Amino acid sequence: MKDLLPDLCDHYEQAIHFLPLTCNDYGGKPIFYGQCVTLRCFEDNSLVRDVLSQDGTGKVLLIDGHGSCRRALLGDQLALLAIKNHWQGIIVNGAVRDIGTLATLDLGVKAIGACPIKTIKRQMGELNVTLNINEDLVYPGDYIYADLNGIILSKTELDLSALNEARS
Template sequence: MLDLLPDLCDRYGQDVRWLPLTMQDYGGRKVYYGEVVTLRCFEDNSLVRDIVSEDGTGKVLFIDGHGSCRFALLGDQLALLAKQNNWEGIVVNGAARDVGTLATMDIGVKALATCPLKTEKRQTGDRNVTLTVAHTMVYPGDMLYADLNGILLSQRPLDLSFLDAEE
């Protein structure tokens, strides 16, 4: 299944929120979904390591870097750690780096752009807070669905069993 989001919009149009933000796909996994864990941080990815070190089974990390692309909030080392801890994907409202390597990894990664510069480590940021990104609310515990068409959010898990019948 390459186009999950159009099918979800057709079936659950009233139950989903579209994130109207153009992001690039950098990870090797193009279709992914999971429960949202949020992190708000600005040009400091110290807390990303802490979060992706935890079990991420069935989860997607949504990092709100306020759209800044001056420093990369995610690179291959953190993505590898996330993959090893079973995270489904990572969304960055900011920049990523090591994108050639990210493309070879079986994890979903979306970001606004690339930047080769790493962040400073100041241990700043807010975890599990409600985010506002592109005039869209992103709540901890939301379900996030992503593919090459973009990102959808839902307050509850959506039944995907109808997709098996279509194949």
Template sequence: MLDLLPDLCDQYGQDVRWLPLTMLDYGGRKVFYGEVVTLRCFEDNSLVRDIVSEDGTGKVLFIDGHGSCRLALLGDQLAFLAQKNHWEGVVINGAARDVGTLATIDIGVKALAACPLKTEKRQTGDRNVTLTVAHTMVYPGDMLYADLNGILLSQKRLDLSFLEKDSS
């Protein structure tokens, strides 16, 4: 299943919110989905480490870095930690680094850009808050669906069984 989002839009158009933001795909997994955990932080990824250290089964971390690409909020070490703890993916309204290595890790990673500089460590940020990104509300507990077509959000988990019927 390479193109999940077009099928979801066709099936659930009234139930999904499109995130109209062009992001690049850096992770080894190009199609991913899960329950949203939100983090708002600016040029400080201290709380990213704390969150991806937890069990992320069925979850996607959505980091609002306020669109800053001056410092990277995710690199290979945090991505490996997220993969180890079963996170489905990480979406960054900001930058990632170590993008060559990120492409080899089986986790979804979307970000605005690459930046080789690491962040400051001040233990600042707000977890599980409602975000506004590209004029789109992102709520903790939303379901996020991502592929090369972009990102969709839904207030409820969408039934994907119709996709299995289409492929048979």
């Protein structure tokens, strides 16, 4: 399957909403989804490491870096940590780096841009808070689905097996 979101939008039209965040795809896993863990931080990825050190089975990390592309909130080392701890993907409202390496990893990565400069470490940020991204609210625990078409959210987990049945 190369496209997931169009089918989800058709099948679950009333249960989903589109997150209008224009992102580039940097990871080697173009389709990813899971329960959303939210993190708000500005040019400091200290808490990103802390979160990705935890078990991420069935989860996607959404980082609100306030749209800043002056420092990268994710790079190859944190992406490898995410894979080690079974995260499905990471979406950054901000920048990432090491994009050549990210493209080779089995991890979904979306971000609004790239920047080679690392962050400052001040242990600042807020975990599992409601995010306001482009006037859309994203709650911790929402379900997030991403592919090359964009990002959608749902309050409940969507049954992907229903898509296979609908195609039959």
